Amino acid sequence: MTSILWLRRDLRRGDHPALAAAHADGPVLPLFVLDPAFFDDAGEPRQAWLAHTLRALDEAYEGRLCLRYGTPEQVVPELATEVVARSVHVSAETEPDGAARDARVQEALGQRDIAWVATGSPYAVAPGRIRNQQGNPYRVFTPFCRAWREHGWRPPASEPRGLTLHRAESDDAAWRKLDAAATASGVPALPPAGEQAARSRWREFLDEGLAGYATDRDRPDLDGTSRLSPYLKFGVLHPRTLLADLPGRPPRSANAFGTELAWREFYADVVHHHPDSLWHDLRPELSGLAYDAESDLVDAWRTGHTGYPLVDAGMRQLLAIGWMHNRVRMVTASFLAKDLHIWWPVGARHFLQHLIDGDPASNNHGWQWVAGTGTDAAPYFRIFNPVEQGKKFDPNGDYVRRWIPELRQLSGAAVHEPWRSADGYAGGYPERIVDHAEQRAVALERLAMARNAG
Template sequence: MAKDAPRPVIVWFRDDLRLADHPALHEAAATGAPLVCVYVFDEQSAQLRPPLARPLGAASRWWLAQSLRALSSSLQTRGAALILRRGPAADSIAELARQLDAAAVHWNEIEIAPYRAVADDLAEALSIAGIAHHRHHGDLLAAPAAIRTKEGRGLRVFTPFWRRVLSLGDPPQLLQAPARLHILPDVPSDDLASWQLEPTAPDWAGGLRDTWSVGEDAARDKLHSFLEGLPGYSTGRDRPDREATSRLSPHLRFGEISPRQVWFAARFAAAERPAVAADVDKFLSELGWREFCRHLLVDHPDLAARNLQPAFDDFPWTGDDTALHAWQRGRTGYPIVDAGMRELWHSGVMHNRVRMVVASFLVKHLLIDWRLGEAWFWDTLVDADPGSNPANWQWVAGCGADAAPYFRVFNPVLQGEKFDPNGDYVRRWVPELASMPAKFIHQPWSATPVELAATGVTLGGNYPAPIVEHKAGRARALAAYAKLRQR
């Protein structure tokens, strides 16, 4: 670099794969210095800090590859490039900064313990090298430090937590994506294909490709179309047979859209159309649940490994591998459960109501440790979030924050009949039952042999009989929970 040339500034992209409302990129671009935009695929740092961090699951790896391509394309339209590196992020960024004689490194903070630990390591290395670093806030609506008890702890009940967030008012205003970026040319980059994020043999990602458009533009379009169809969301969101939810969760997970963007777009919709105000409030409370789960990680970074309520450490989980495998493959004999698990396998996502049903079935009907279900979701969900995934599983199991009461055991038949009354969701994902009348589709075993024959269903043949009887499973679960309470 020529002596008179301005020193470059590095922007470290993390789980914030977007250009709009990106504080680190915004501030770095405002310096006028040439930019180096970098993403580091870091699996090694996670291995150094178990159980606080885990490598991405297979479905999330697929999403990451598509998201990086989309971000690279967006940068190219602004005259920039995305530099890819692999290895420990702190070491990789610090080394690059020294090689380029960078003036500063900017990044957005991710409020998760192992993410912060890596950022702390980088900050220390840059300070030693005499390179400035700037940490920005853009991952959450509210900083965890702003939502604490008098004793300095985070809140563990959602309703008062969300009230506190709402009392803070609107988050900082949105930042526009830079129209043009001044870059430092000829910085070496890895080839994305060399990271092998996508499956090849076998290529099981066909369903993901059919289901999703990935990237910042897709996230923005999805938010817009969802808000256009918002009326009725507060009740329709529980219906898996309808397209009533936002499906923004994977876009939020990888930061293709920020929670602030969602917040302001929803608030604008409510101001423009007062009739949807209740639907907006419900939708924003779902965004608030994501926030709540992320805040839990501040005090409980091992949320995916340890019961939030220690009393559950002695819970008598079973080790039924056969039942676990049947659940994973959507072969439990309960149509709403099987439909959800097959939707997950095909599309990398599952309707939120059905997630609660299938999770309850695993931990209560089958008495299988919630951590095994959480691990399966971590590998198969494209929206597997380090906060929401374990927090939701602990909520269902009864061992988490603001958890469901132990005596709440979802009846999969009644849940199906209430939220998929015509059986359309089941028919889509369990084609063996496509000809089953609505009155039998959620409990095919109640049909007579003649009625079953007319629909082509053979229980125990082309569709399994229930692997556990509901009343017996519920009674066993309640007995186990009652003993735990007695202890």
């Protein structure tokens, strides 16, 4: 009898434990449900990225990917009845909305005596497994990372031999909806989609980029990162696959890359234990912190017209390609939270609307880390100076000039302070919307007031 493999954040064939489990139950019908609750609210860049990814996935599954549009609690049981499936296989989900959705689907399947089988997860170590000596979850990254490495993870799963794929009719309207998203006007330039493209990028990075990763990853002017986050977003590659290739590579950079994967797993673990922290401060002691209302200043931030070159370059990069360098993500987030005094969810939502790698746990807790209301003992009074960050991590100004043509008349590091050059504004670049030093003082004053009130 047929088994259904319901794909969600595991859009691949390789290193896929749930696929192997489904194969053990009989011919496999690969399914993706285009859930309006997810798809219709996603930003256009991520809709387009999903569309390209699913087209590549259909090819990987030999044209047998079944695509249906609708609520999963209705679509999955109906399809299972239609194809006389005795089981539905998934990679386990721990993200709050996904876990709640799965509970509804599992209940609906149970009413039809169809088995629900969860195998594996989108993470090397499933959220909830890493705990301290007292049995409690971690809220600080460094000890979590140490325990995560000590716990370890399984080796990559082999693709099952003799895999037989079942075919069922797709929803043509759903494919048309995806194709429209993929070709919508204004969609940014996207990387090649699919598992083969992801593995090719990984091999290229291993051979040419990993050795310099420890020193180059903070430099937005260099191609020093793996650019794999869009693939990890939808599980086109599993982090376990990447971790398995690190032994024997340059130790410092291999360790640094593994640590970045650990951050992703840490934030997923925090959200698993504290689901409300997706959109609310994890640290309640700063709940009384004063914020400003949204204004035209926030629009200037969104469009990359703040007058601070590194901030504006990052925001324009985001709009242009649906991705932003991680160092610049921190700087742009700090500017909104500390210079404009805007509560972090405003920025987190904007990022999720435009990032093709927009993962709610990593995105939102990254924002809280910068804002000082989330994980770690990182104090609120960490405030990134956008000028000094530019000089340090874009020392020749190449990154800024790439995204801000109005400043290309300035050479070297002068691009980070156009107000100091006679022709700094000759290209039409805007003047600064706020004074960083003044707003830093305001932010620290508000912190003191909130802490004293608590």
